[in-house]
Amino acid sequence: MLAIVCPGQGAQKPGFLAPWLELPGVRESLAAYSEAAGIDLIAHGTQSDADTIRDTAVAQPLLVAAGVIAADALGTQYRAGSFASSSAPALLAGHSVGEVTASALAGVLSPEDALRLVAVRSRAMAEAAAAEPTSMAAVVGGVREEVLAAIEAQGLAPANLNSSGQVVAAGAAAAISALAENAPARARVIPLQVAGAFHTRYMEPARSTLAEFAPSLSPADAREDRPLVSNAGGEVLTDGSRYLDLIVQQVAAPVDWEACMRVFAERGVTAILEVNPAGTLTGLAKRELKGTALANLSTPDDLEAARALVAEHAAAEASSASDEEA
Secondary structure, three states, X not given: XXXXXXXXXXOOOOOOOHHHHHOOOHHHHHHHHHHHHOOOHHHHHXXXXXXXXXXXXXXXXXXXXXXXXXXXXXXXXXXXXXXXXXXXXXXXXXXXXXXXXXXXXXXXXXXXXXXXXXXXXXXXXXHHHOOOOEEEXXXXXXXXXXXXXXXXXXXXXXXXXXXXXXXXXXXXXXXXXXXXXXXXXOEEEEEOOOOOOOOOHHHHHHHHHHHHHHHHOOOOOOOOOOXXXXXXXXXXXXXXXXXXXXXXXXXXXXXXXXHHHHHXXXXXXXXXXXXXXXXXXXXXXXXXXXXXXXXXXXOHHHHHHHHHHHHHHHHHXXXXXXXXXX
């Protein structure tokens, strides 16, 4: 069984869209997505420097557009929203803003509506982050209970449960500094270069803004055999309206990627393909889901290997289904 996963903010790199523009139709697609998002995705994805694309209002639309472009390039059967082929992935998931990408790949939202949504989301989160000094830090290692206790002791919140060995704390910038100075036993605290305390109460104004915008969208349901795995505790669902509601709530609630990976294991996922800009989520899977085949689709040069992985595991799934029927 194959899962396609979509990365979150921080995965973007200067110039990462440039090689994709060499493929037919990509420039035209990015132009349409730029109009929907209200920013020049081509310029930001090819020319802007690291500081510019670190801006939440720029990074998030870039990531959604990049994931859709990469999925489209796999072939018509993987084009955003179709997944018509029997070789389509069985699970789709995204980390934080990656859930918006996943909604487009599953056909819950059109690519243009996904870009409209992420434009509102990113601007609202940037505005909320600017209200007071907040930040985030990854806590790597340690004992989970002790890590959570240390985060709570500083008045912080666990914003991301990324894996058994990594929790991201978020809250007041001074408290993040205090956590770094008083790291939990056998743990490292790594401050992150982000604009604010995402997925915490500090983002409540952004959640309210997104909740007001969401009714303007008309989500469709995902296919029953191609469900989405939500950051909200790994909930598996096909109801498009429910998924959109969870995307809205997620802005001010923790991202539980550890639960998503647990679902992958329970559902028998044998391969994971991460779309552009890839590497973060397959890196977590390498440590947590040992034995699972992994592939990154970051440039057009990765397409051949990605298609081979998809074909191999789709064939294995079909063979397994035939054996069960027999």
